[in-house]
Amino acid sequence: MIVCAGKSEQFDFAYPIGIGLIESAVNLTRICELGKPDHIVFVGTAGSYGEKEIFDIVESRVAANVEQSFFEGKSYSPIDNVISSVEEVSRETIVNSSNYITTNKEIWEHYRAQNIHIENMEFFAVMKVAQMFGIPVAGIFIVTNYCDENAHEDFKKNHAEAMNRLSAYVKARAETK
Numbered sequence: 001m002i003v004c005a006g007k008s009e010q011f012d013f014a015y016p017i018g019i020g021l022i023e024s025a026v027n028l029t030r031i032c033e034l035g036k037p038d039h040i041v042f043v044g045t046a047g048s049y050g051e052k053e054i055f056d057i058v059e060s061r062v063a064a065n066v067e068q069s070f071f072e073g074k075s076y077s078p079i080d081n082v083i084s085s086v087e088e089v090s091r092e093t094i095v096n097s098s099n100y101i102t103t104n105k106e107i108w109e110h111y112r113a114q115n116i117h118i119e120n121m122e123f124f125a126v127m128k129v130a131q132m133f134g135i136p137v138a139g140i141f142i143v144t145n146y147c148d149e150n151a152h153e154d155f156k157k158n159h160a161e162a163m164n165r166l167s168a169y170v171k172a173r174a175e176t177k
Contacts, residue, residue, distance in 0.1 A: 001037035002170070003028060005044050005122050008159065011167055013174070014043055017122070020099045021065075025125035032133045039136045042126045043170055045162055046118040046141040047101060047151055049108040052093075054158055056143045057169050061085035062094045063127040063139070064116055068102060071110035083127050085137045093117045095139060097124030102147035119147060140173075142166040 005024065006016025017027040028040075052058060064082045069075040082094065096111060096119040111117070123139050130137035142162045145154035 001031075001039065002041045002043060003031075003126065004042065009044050009163065011043060011163075011170070013167075013170065017126070020121050021097060021125040022099075024122040025129055028126060028129045029132075032129060032135070036133055037135060039138075040126065040130050042123055042137070042139040043166060044120055044122060044139070044141055045144045045155070045159065045166070046095065046120045047145050047147040047155070048118050048143045049102070049111045049116065049147055050105075051112060051117045052143045054143055054145070054154075055162060055165060057166065058093055058095075058118055058141045058143070059138060060092045060095050060123075060141070061138045062092050063124040064094050064096045064114070065098065065124040066096055066111070066114070066116065067098055067100075068104060068107050071107055083124070083131055085127070085130065095120050095123045095141065097121055101151055103149050103151050105146070105148040108147065118143060140166070140170060142169075 002014040003017045004014040017024045062084045094116040096116045144158040144162045145151045
């Protein structure tokens, strides 16, 4: 099953599950309860912490839920905040998720030091739901912006082209399987 956030990020081959951690977790849980899929692939856009370039396509099976305040020593979390697919995973790029978009370039080095190179608002929730149901899961992302003060403007500027490229990539990949 292929899923996406929805609204401005919809694809003719994917089920929209909602934007952010909460909507996506609730709606994907409902879908899984109605009929457990064999696998889940999430497709969407991402911001880069500097290493990945605009329009790079990144595949991952590892997600994190790390807030900037953690690196500043202003918070902690009792949850397991880095999770992997039930499949065997090598050292892949970790996708960070939060309901907030990072706009502070100075924090990038802290994320990259943890092998976290991109952020997407939904992926951690998708991974957590898949983990709870024992479903293999992966994500395919296209970088639309850097996580800096221009994040929102760059996202809007690059969004249409990114959606076209991501759609073509996913469809071509599906044809080879």
